[in-house]
Amino acid sequence: MKKVIYPGSFDPFTNGHLDIVKRALELFDEIIILVAKSPTKNPLLNVEERVKVLNDIFKSNKKVKIDSDDGLLIDYAQKNEIKTLVRGLRASGDFEAEFQMASMNRELYNKLDTVFLMTSAQYYFISSSLVKEVWNRNGDIKNFVPPEVFKSMISKKS
Numbered sequence: 001m002k003k004v005i006y007p008g009s010f011d012p013f014t015n016g017h018l019d020i021v022k023r024a025l026e027l028f029d030e031i032i033i034l035v036a037k038s039p040t041k042n043p044l045l046n047v048e049e050r051v052k053v054l055n056d057i058f059k060s061n062k063k064v065k066i067d068s069d070d071g072l073l074i075d076y077a078q079k080n081e082i083k084t085l086v087r088g089l090r091a092s093g094d095f096e097a098e099f100q101m102a103s104m105n106r107e108l109y110n111k112l113d114t115v116f117l118m119t120s121a122q123y124y125f126i127s128s129s130l131v132k133e134v135w136n137r138n139g140d141i142k143n144f145v146p147p148e149v150f151k152s153m154i155s156k157k158s
């Protein structure tokens with residue numbers, strides 16, 4: 001059974017992330033969406049809320065598991081006997097940071113490989129940080145996130 005970890009902050013989980021999950025499911029038998037516990041700047045949703053909303057989105061898909069972790073990614077991968085990570089790539093700006101991170105992870109655990117999926121054209125401009133910025137300035141972000149995420153953000157605001 002081919003398992004893959006999709007690690008990230010997912011604050012919030014966007015339609016760009018969702019597209020990567022769907023496409024990774026064509027390549028792997030199971031995907032673990034691993035929410036980083038490390039504090040992001042001004043989190044929109046806390047880790048528990050992010051995990052809850054992800055469980056909601058994928059409740060009927062047995063091939064998707066949700067977890068959170070605050071340790072080293074390679075430790076999580078080793079503990080769960082998983083040798084592959086999936087990450088998304090948007091503009092060339094992503095490449096430098098992703099290349100560095102994949103290289104560091106491989107240096108720390110040489111069995112670990114990172115598979116990159118190119119963003120689908122309609123999502124290349126969507127990032128959690130931009131969604132957050134638009135939201136904090138009262139902009140409309142409905143088209144950029146799954147409905148479950150939108151609902152959770154609305155209920156937090158009110």
Ligand code: ADP
Binds near residue numbers: 020087123
């Ligand atoms: P991190 O904080 O670890 O960068 P993010 O939650 O921002 O995590 O993103 C997780 C992964 O999803 C990263 O590999 C990122 O490049 C990818 N990603 C984010 N937005 C998109 C998108 N619109 N299309 C494709 N990949 C994306």
